[in-house]
Amino acid sequence: MHKEKKRICPECKGIVKPGHTEMVYKLKDIKITVRNVAANICSKCDQSFITGHVAEEVNRLVNRVSEDINSFIKTQPEVSKGHKEVAIAV
Numbered sequence: 001m002h003k004e005k006k007r008i009c010p011e012c013k014g015i016v017k018p019g020h021t022e023m024v025y026k027l028k029d030i031k032i033t034v035r036n037v038a039a040n041i042c043s044k045c046d047q048s049f050i051t052g053h054v055a056e057e058v059n060r061l062v063n064r065v066s067e068d069i070n071s072f073i074k075t076q077p078e079v080s081k082g083h084k085e086v087a088i089a090v
């Protein structure tokens with residue numbers, strides 16, 4: 001049995017556990033919420049820690065959306081209705 005490495009939150013010394021979080025970006029005047037981002041979350045203060053690999057994936061996704069924001073918006077009925085907010089999941 002290999003022992004599990006316990007991560008400690010640098011903010012509050014709480015236990016950090018694997019989970020999911022949201023990342024919010026702003027493209028033009030539209031708020032993009034990326035949901036379901038794999039992260040390690042502190043069970044005490046809710047601080048989330050994202051690995052470099054995951055951050056890279058999310059950046060790539062957001063870049064792709066921002067390159068083609070106009071056609072992306074067309075696929076988002078909420079935005080065309082005037083809600084300046086969309087959510088994407090990874």
Ligand SMILES: [Zn+2]
Nearest residue numbers: 009012042045
């Ligand atoms: Zn903490």
